[in-house]
Structures are given as C-alpha cells and as structure tokens.
Amino acid sequence: xxQHQNSTAVGLDVGTSRIVIARRPEQDGSGxxxxxxxxxxxxxxxxxxxxxxxxxxxxxPHTAIAxxxxxxxxxxxxxxxxxxxxxxxxxxxxxxxxxxxxxLRMMREILMSMLRLALPDQADCHKLCFTVxxxxxxxxxxxxxxxxxxxxxxxxxxxxxxAINEGLAVIYGELESSxxxxxxxxxxxxxxxxxxxxxxxxVASFSIPKAGDFIDASAAAVTGERxxxxxxxxxxxxxxxxxxxxxxxxxxxxxxxxMIRSLVTALKDAFAKTKTIPQFQRPIPMVxxxxxxxxxxxxxxxxxxxxxxxxxxxxxxxxMAQNPLHATAKGALVYAQSEL
Amino acid sequence: MPSQxxxxxxxxxxxxxIERRASRIADPVERLRFLRRxxxxxxxxxxxxxxxxxxxRLARNAGWLALAAAIVLAPGPRPAGSAGTFKQERxxxxxxGPAASPETQTIAPVPERVWRVERSESSEAYSNGLHVxxxxxVSNRPRARYPIYSLAGASTAAKTSDAPAGIVFHTTESLxxxxxxxxxxRLKQLGRNLLEVIRQERxxxxxxxxxxxxxxxxxxSDAANHAGYSVWAGTDGIYVNLNDSxxxxxxxxxxxxxxxxxxxxxxxxxALTEMLRFRYGIDAANCITHAQVSVxxxxxxxxxHYDWASxxxxxxMGLPDNYAIPLPSLYAFGFGYGAAFVxxxxxxxxxxxxxxQQVAKQAALEGITTSxxxxxxxxxxxxxxxxRTSTESKEDESEGAAK
Numbered sequence: 158x159x160q161h162q163n164s165t166a167v168g169l170d171v172g173t174s175r176i177v178i179a180r181r182p183e184q185d186g187s188g189x190x191x192x193x194x195x196x197x198x199x200x201x202x203x204x205x206x207x208x209x210x211x212x213x214x215x216x217x218p219h220t221a222i223a224x225x226x227x228x229x230x231x232x233x234x235x236x237x238x239x240x241x242x243x244x245x246x247x248x249x250x251x252x253x254x255x256x257x258x259x260x261l262r263m264m265r266e267i268l269m270s271m272l273r274l275a276l277p278d279q280a281d282c283h284k285l286c287f288t289v290x291x292x293x294x295x296x297x298x299x300x301x302x303x304x305x306x307x308x309x310x311x312x313x314x315x316x317x318x319x320a321i322n323e324g325l326a327v328i329y330g331e332l333e334s335s336x337x338x339x340x341x342x343x344x345x346x347x348x349x350x351x352x353x354x355x356x357x358x359x360v361a362s363f364s365i366p367k368a369g370d371f372i373d374a375s376a377a378a379v380t381g382e383r384x385x386x387x388x389x390x391x392x393x394x395x396x397x398x399x400x401x402x403x404x405x406x407x408x409x410x411x412x413x414x415x416m417i418r419s420l421v422t423a424l425k426d427a428f429a430k431t432k433t434i435p436q437f438q439r440p441i442p443m444v445x446x447x448x449x450x451x452x453x454x455x456x457x458x459x460x461x462x463x464x465x466x467x468x469x470x471x472x473x474x475x476x477m478a479q480n481p482l483h484a485t486a487k488g489a490l491v492y493a494q495s496e497l
Numbered sequence: 498m499p500s501q502x503x504x505x506x507x508x509x510x511x512x513x514x515i516e517r518r519a520s521r522i523a524d525p526v527e528r529l530r531f532l533r534r535x536x537x538x539x540x541x542x543x544x545x546x547x548x549x550x551x552x553x554r555l556a557r558n559a560g561w562l563a564l565a566a567a568i569v570l571a572p573g574p575r576p577a578g579s580a581g582t583f584k585q586e587r588x589x590x591x592x593x594g595p596a597a598s599p600e601t602q603t604i605a606p607v608p609e610r611v612w613r614v615e616r617s618e619s620s621e622a623y624s625n626g627l628h629v630x631x632x633x634x635v636s637n638r639p640r641a642r643y644p645i646y647s648l649a650g651a652s653t654a655a656k657t658s659d660a661p662a663g664i665v666f667h668t669t670e671s672l673x674x675x676x677x678x679x680x681x682x683r684l685k686q687l688g689r690n691l692l693e694v695i696r697q698e699r700x701x702x703x704x705x706x707x708x709x710x711x712x713x714x715x716x717x718s719d720a721a722n723h724a725g726y727s728v729w730a731g732t733d734g735i736y737v738n739l740n741d742s743x744x745x746x747x748x749x750x751x752x753x754x755x756x757x758x759x760x761x762x763x764x765x766x767x768a769l770t771e772m773l774r775f776r777y778g779i780d781a782a783n784c785i786t787h788a789q790v791s792v793x794x795x796x797x798x799x800x801x802h803y804d805w806a807s808x809x810x811x812x813x814m815g816l817p818d819n820y821a822i823p824l825p826s827l828y829a830f831g832f833g834y835g836a837a838f839v840x841x842x843x844x845x846x847x848x849x850x851x852x853x854q855q856v857a858k859q860a861a862l863e864g865i866t867t868s869x870x871x872x873x874x875x876x877x878x879x880x881x882x883x884x885r886t887s888t889e890s891k892e893d894e895s896e897g898a899a900k
Contacts, residue, residue: 333525333529336532356516438512438513439669439671440690472690473690476683491526
C-alpha cells in the first residue's frame with residue numbers, strides 16, 4: 158500500500174439483507190482487510206427490565222422504545238425464531254422500505270452500532286464509501302431519497318460519505334487484474350446489480366428486482382413455509398446438482414432458475430441497447446458476487462444459460478468473487494482509499 | 498445510479514498507453530487512482546482550447562503545408578535504389594547488427610524436414626512432436642492472390658502469389674490467470690473462452706494456449722483477420738496488408754505482463770514454426786511479430802498494435818533475432834514512430850535505427866532532405882493502397898453483379 162493511504166477509509170456495503178463494513182487495520186492503510194457483517198434486520202420483543210438487562214450484559218444490539226425492545230443485526234434472527242415471527246427489515250429491493258415504519262430509525266441504529274464496533278478508536282472524520290443500487294430496469298425512477306438518507310445518516314455520524322454503485326464496487330474489488338475493465342454482478346437479497354466498466358469508468362449499470370428475497374417469497378408461497386425458513390434451507394443446503402433432496406429444494410431450484418434466466422436476459426438486452434459501450438480490445442471478465450450466488454453450482458448454471466444467449470460482449474471468463482459476501486464492501490473500501 | 502455515471506464522455510483516446518501504464522502499478526488503489534485520473538473527461542475550458550488549437554495551428558502552418566504538398570505532388574525523383582541495392586543493404590544491415598550473432602545465425606536456415614505422421618478428424622500429429630487440435634477449426638474467406646511490390650520504385654505490383662510468405666506472431670492480450678496448479682480450472686476456462694472468441698472473429702490461424710496446446714482456428718487455406726494495416730518486406734519484395742500473405746500464430750499471452758509465456762508454449766511455438774516453415778518454404782526473416790508489421794495509415798506511424806513489441810522468444814522459435822531487421826514500413830514507405838512505441842520495444846530495436854540510417858543514406862543519394870525523401874515514400878504507399886482499394890472495390894462490385 159502506498160504511504161498516503163490510511164485507515165480512515167471505510168467501505169460500507171448497505172445491502173437489503175446484510176450490511177458489511179470493510180477497513181484496513183493499519184494507520185497507513187496496509188494490512189489485510191477486516192470485515193464486520195450484520196444482518197440488516199430487526200425483531201421486536203416485549204419490554205421487561207430483566208430482558209433489557211440480559212441483552213445489555215450479553216452485548217446484543219438493541220433499542221428500547223415504547224414498551225418494546227428492538228433487537229437488530231445478527232441476533233434478530235434468533236429472537237424471531239424464538240417468537241416464531243418473521244424478522245423485519247429496514248430495506249426492501251435495495252432501498253429503504255417505504256412500508257416499514259421503523260426503517261429510518263433502524264437503519265440509523267444498525268449503522269451506528271456497527272460503525273462503533275468496527276471503528277472504536279477513530280472518532281475523527283473518515284472517508285466512507287457506501288454502496289447504492291442501480292436503477293431497476295424498466296423503472297428508472299429516482300433513487301435519490303435512499304442515497305440522500307443514508308448519506309445524511311452517515312454524515313450525522315461524522316463520516317465524509319460518498320456513494321458507489323454496487324456492481325461497480327464489485328469491479329473495484331475484484332477486477333484489478335483487468336485494469337478494472339469487466340462486468341461486476343452482485344446478487345443480494347433485494348436486487349441483482351450489474352455494472353459494466355471500462356478502465357474503471359462505469360459504462361452501463363442496472364438492477365433487476367429478482368434476487369434472494371424473490372426466491373424465498375416465491376418458494377414460501379408454494380410450500381406454505383415462512384420465507385425465513387426457506388431462506389435458511391436455501392443457505393444451508395441448496396445446491397445445483399440436478400437432484401433435489403426434498404420438495405423445498407425442488408421449488409427453490411425452480412425460482413433460482415427463474416432468477417438466473419431473468420438476469421441473463423436482462424444482461425443481454427441491456428448491453429445490446431447501450432450505445433456507449435466501447436470497442437473492447439479483448440474479451441472481458443465477468444465476476445459474480447453476493448449471498449445469492451453462494452449455492453454450489455450457481456456459476457456453472459449461470460454460465461450455461463449465458464452461453465445459450467447471443468451475448469453482445471465477448472466474455473473471457475465468468476468467475477466467482479474471491480469472497481462473494483465481502484466483494485462489494487472491499488470494492489467500496491478500494492474506492493474510498495482512492496478518494497483520499 | 499446518479500452518483501457515479503459520468504456526465505461527460507470519458508477520455509478513452511489513449512487507452513492502450515493507459516492500460517500499459519496501469520498494468521505496471523502493483524498497488525490496486527494506486528492503479529484505480531491512476532485510471533480514474535487518466536480516463537476523466539477533459540474540463541470544458543480545456544475542451545474549447547483543444548478544439549480551437551488545430552484550426553489556429555492549421556492557419557499558422559498553411560504556408561508550410563502548401564510547400565510540403567508541392568514537394569509531395571511535384572513530379573520528381575522516386576526512390577531510386579534498385580531492388581538489388583535494397584536487398585543487399587537490407588541483408589548487410591541486418592547481418593551487421595550485434596543481435597545477429599553466430600549462435601542465432603546457425604539456427605536461422607531451413608528447418609529440418611517435418612512431415613505429418615497421422616491425421617484424424619480432431620487432430621494432426623507431426624514428426625517433430627507437434628500436435629494440432631482441429632476441433633475448433635473454422636473456414637473464412639479463401640486466401641486471395643496478393644500483390645508483391647518491388648523493393649524500390651513502382652507502385653504497381655511486381656508479381657503476385659497465393660502461398661503464405663511468412664508468419665506473424667501475435668499475443669492474444671487476453672486475461673491471464675496465474676500459471677499454478679490450483680488455477681487449473683480457471684486456466685482451462687480462460688483458454689476455452691478465448692478459443693471461442695478467436696474462432697468467432699476468425700482472428701488467427703493458430704492459437705497456442707498456456708499449456709502449450711496448439712489449436713488450428715482459421716484453416717491455412719483461408720485468410721485470417723489478423724494484420725489489417727501492415728507492411729513487411731522479404732527478399733521477394735514488399736507485402737502490404739498481410740492478412741492474405743502471412744499466417745497468424747497467436748500465443749495466449751499479454752505484452753509486458755508478469756505472466757510470461759510458458760516453456761510449453763515456447764516448445765509448441767517452435768514445433769509449429771518449423772512445420773509451417775517447412776510446409777511453405779518460409780524464410781526465417783519473414784517470421785516476425787505483429788508490432789513489427791503494424792502500421793496506421795491515418796497518421797502514418799507504425800505500431801498501431803504493440804503485441805510482441807518486446808521479448809518475443811525468437812531464439813526459442815529457432816529463429817534469429819528479427820528485431821534487428823530494418824523496418825520496411827520506415828525505409829520503404831516513410832512511416833514514423835513515437836516515443837511511446839520506442840518505450841514499448843523495451844531496449845530499442847536495432848531495426849529502427851537501421852531503417853533510419855537507410856532512409857538518411859538514400860535521401861543523401863537523392864540529394865534531398867530526409868523529410869522530402871520520406872514524403873516521396875509516403876506518396877508511394879498512398880498510391881499502392883489507393884490502387885488496392887480501387888481494385889478490391891471493383892472485385893466486390895463484379896462479385897455482387899455475378900450474384
């Protein structure tokens with residue numbers, strides 16, 4: 158690392174499902190990147206002094222409000238399971254959920270507790286780069302509210318915040334070897350985000366609103382299970398080997414296929430329509446990241462469906478990110494460091 | 498994504514240079530910082546200045562341009578050196594260079610007899626150990642009969658031929674994975690995807706992948722789209738635009754990359770070069786790199802493509818150091834070159850200096866300045882290319898009428 162980079166740069170992946178912080182531990186910006194990750198979710202439980210005391214003692218992130226305790230982050234899943242209820246989320250489809258009354262407060266609480274834990278010794282001004290989704294295809298409405306709100310929360314917490322597109326962050330995190338030329342794809346909970354960049358310059362980006370949550374909700378509707386249980390089954394044991402152990406996996410497989418097909422079709426259509434795509438001198442790489450890409454065999458299935466299309470750009474390889482869950486946060490960190 | 502997409506058009510005007518410089522920066526953050534700076538759009542005020550400048554310069558230099566045009570267009574002496582003189586000088590100059598050492602001279606001549614041992618639908622095996630995979634072979638347009646121009650003088654072809662006269666070595670400039678065992682799957686996947694692209698673009702006759710496997714892509718009977726604007730000269734004369742006259746052999750490699758060509762690639766390249774040289778009687782001096790032949794007719798400078806601008810393993814291919822051969826694009830057609838190209842060559846090619854000397858010497862013999870002499874050479878190149886364009890258009894028209 159160069160001398161003038163320092164640890165005041167922070168990468169923050171604000172995803173529908175998870176929030177990930179990336180930073181380098183050393184003052185000069187060197188050392189292996191450290192990641193801190195929490196579910197971007199919360200669960201409410203009835204207030205009692207005893208419960209509040211236990212949570213405090215166990216360092217479980219929570220907030221007590223009006224006769225309720227709101228547990229947020231990773232622990233929310235456990236409490237939701239105990240109470241047989243769904244976890245709630247501040248975000249939906251990549252942006253703050255307008256239907257969730259606690260979205261703003263919870264987003265602030267989760268970000269504040271995570272940043273305090275991750276950066277306990279740094280109270281001064283930090284350059285922080287946070288991810289925002291690309292506009293969904295066919296609904297290129299404004300994402301300004303979401304971006305401005307997150308920026309304001311981070312500004313209030315003392316950070317100099319800049320935004321970066323999720324797909325571009327994947328490129329900055331993974332495609333150094335091709336001089337940041339290629340296609341970055343992040344398949345998260347709410348959206349699949351895509352960006353095509355040439356020599357670090359974003360040329361085209363978009364998102365589709367089919368991702369992990371779509372699979373969970375669709376499979377839950379068919380099987381009659383809770384979406385959260387579908388998600389756990391999907392994350393624990395689902396894989397693309399053509400044989401499904403049970404009905405749940407078979408249904409998950411159907412909706413995974415639907416999601417991948419939608420993504421591949423969107424990729425083809427979007428790039429075919431983009432008039433500003435430069436003449437690449439060589440085939441370019443494509444990187445897959447995000448929690449929804451984790452099941453074994455995802456890459457092969459995606460590749461097979463992509464090759465079935467007459468894809469308008471020559472692709473040299475389709476590969477998984479080195480760490481699919483952290484690629485976006487890593488790219489945001491690289492971008493923040495480059496801004497210093 | 499309003500925050501990141503730039504409003505102004507990014508500056509991609511010098512991307513090969515930017516990419517080369519970026520590739521030398523090890524630190525990912527520094528590399529990103531450099532790329533963002535290098536591709537950032539020009540400021541508006543600067544754009545205005547940039548737009549105004551050519552007009553102002555044109556007006557100021559109108560007198561000089563008129564004089565230059567008069568020199569070029571005036572009926573005057575053509576390059577008068579005889580073909581024999583050129584041949585002799587070319588040979589002498591090349592042989593005089595330190596690179597043409599006795600060691601390399603001994604490996605230059607005719608390759609040993611190489612014959613095909615067996616052939617199946619999917620592969621060929623040769624007596625020198627060469628194995629060629631034919632499963633990706635594809636046809637393109639048949640090789641056209643191509644003109645060969647005299648080394649001096651006329652703009653009309655001295656003769657024509659339809660046999661491959663040489664080999665142009667390329668790099669694919671494609672993405673490379675570290676050559677490690679744990680990267681095996683990725684290495685194979687990259688090579689496979691590359692083959693598909695090359696096949697689709699009919700880019701080369703042969704590809705040698707990282708494992709040294711030789712794939713026939715475009716059939717030898719057909720032209721590959723590998724060296725559009727290009728110039729080379731052999732003892733027979735000058736070849737212009739080498740798609741029809743030269744075979745293309747590409748190494749899965751990047752110029753200047755940390756990942757060098759593998760020993761397996763060099764061994765396979767040597768066996769393939771031997772086979773092709775024997776099959777077509779190709780002169781060792783006609784086995785050259787893309788960087789040596791590539792030209793840009795729009796600005797009349799060489800090095801439109803840089804692949805194998807340096808470090809081509811000529812000795813490994815059983816060839817002399819052909820970087821020492823004076824460049825015909827310079828001494829026969831008056832092309833120039835920039836500092837970036839010289840930089841790309843690593844240690845400056847001896848062939849550049851020898852070609853320069855040849856131009857200076859010939860200009861002195863003509864009794865004119867080197868720039869006047871270069872202008873004449875360029876005029877000849879333009880005559881040749883416009884004649885070829887006109888012939889090709891007529892052929893296209895007659896083919897269209899026949900259909």
